[in-house]
Amino acid sequence: MYLIDTTKVKDMPGWNGLNIAWNTLREINVEDIRKEAELPLTIVCAGASEVCQSIARRLEQGTQRYGQTGPSPIHLVSLTTIIPDELRHADLVIIGLDRNVRLSARELTVIEHLATLNLPTVVVVWGMVLPADAGPLHPRVAHARLLVVPDPDSPDTNRQLAEAILDRLPASLHLAAARRLPGLRSVVAQQLISSVSFTNASYVLATALPEQIPILTLPFAAADTLVLTKNQAMLVYRLALAYGAPPDIRERLFEVLPVIGGAFIWRQLARTLVGLIPVWGVVPRVAIAYAGTYTTGVAAWRWFAEGEIVNREQLQAIGREALALGKAQAADLVAKARNAGNQHIGRWKRFGQNFLQKWRRKKAR
Structure with missing residues (x-):
């Protein structure tokens, strides 16, 4: 520079x-x-505490001339205490999972309930390598964007996270999101x-x-x-x-x-x-x-x-x-x-040929 x-x-x-x-x-x-650029924005991150905190930190921090504008739109919540119906007005839901932390029955139920809301969703799995023969997401969360992060310390992680979020966040909110989240x-x-x-x-x-x-x-x-x-x-x-x-x-x-x-x-x-x-x-x-x-x-x-x-x-x-x-x-x-x-030319040619054939048949009668 x-x-x-x-x-x-x-x-x-x-x-x-x-x-x-x-x-x-x-x-x-x-x-x-x-x-x-000033539209209200609500992003909810639920799941493993350390994963969600890391995601929020990566999105909220930056080295640019201008820092974060306004309060952070990211709300960290627990899957064990969250009431899914209260998230109906969220613009984006991030589910942060840690491969080393097993989900409880309650957390699995909440994720299934979240899926029924059909909100823009990104599922982030921290510290896991996706098998080459892995199939599609479970039908309940098929609408979500899956981001598997084998190495959270990789220099590409922040970019991959940003791309995944923008892929699911409505385009009309991209400008507001960038303004409030330097990441x-x-x-x-x-x-x-x-x-x-x-x-x-x-x-x-x-x-x-x-x-x-x-x-x-x-x-x-x-x-x-x-x-x-x-x-x-x-x-x-x-x-x-x-x-x-x-x-x-x-x-x-x-x-x-x-x-x-x-x-x-x-x-x-x-x-x-x-x-x-x-x-x-x-x-x-x-x-x-x-x-x-x-x-x-x-x-x-x-x-x-x-x-x-x-x-x-x-x-x-x-x-x-x-x-x-x-x-x-x-x-x-x-x-x-x-x-x-x-x-277009082909369609007009076919139209002309059909018209000519009909005209010739009509004339032959």
Whole structure:
């Protein structure tokens, strides 16, 4: 990680570039995003005391710039005293089990009762290796996500735990969960960056062909840039909230524009160059949309996570990685689009053939 004095960075974007970005960003209504980040959240962890305490500690602690925002949403309860019906309003239930602790009849009954509530559930088994021929979960808890942790001290454990929880927690609560639980933030950030990058790439693919018509090129390109930039701006704001930053959008944007301004300008310049490529340039354009958004997201992520300002060389390295990912995504998207187009063409051909056959039979009568 490199901490760079912003007064000494020679590659900062010019004021005109920042002013254009700011004028675009300030038009966005972020109230809905802010409300999403402040949604109430209740996570109940029941089971072996040491396992649940370890899970809570891993989720609540982090080394980021911003600590936990608000009280912890995790409630530790005992399987022997819990009343399952009182958990009907929980957003997520974590059942923490220790392979060395045998469950009592009462605890097994409670788990079965919890299963009937059909709440989003993660079953974490501490210190156990799952046999290779292990079958599916018991039907009563088939809706749950099973996470078996052979070695709790493994460096991958925290990430695996975060991924399992986010897999079952409703997507509408991911932002609020990351804001209040630092242990979820890096995984949420990765998911946000990938999702918005894919969205922007898909959007460019949908608008790429109309832009090849000369008379439509200018208006479509302008709308294209506006949509991509706004999506990137909303990504940056979500990353800020996910990492516990104060929700004032104006302060967050002024804070981060020197960091992401280069990424915005890099994306715009790259798209301008690729826009000169004729129809066969659809794949590069889609790749650029993905890569530009990814680069912007990673630059903002590093800033909100650790206060790191990426310099020009780092930005180029991120851009190369992002472009490689973008090319793969673009090739996949274009292939799927062509396949869908061929299916539509096939259906129309069959429709035309059937219509022609019916018309010929009717005429022969």
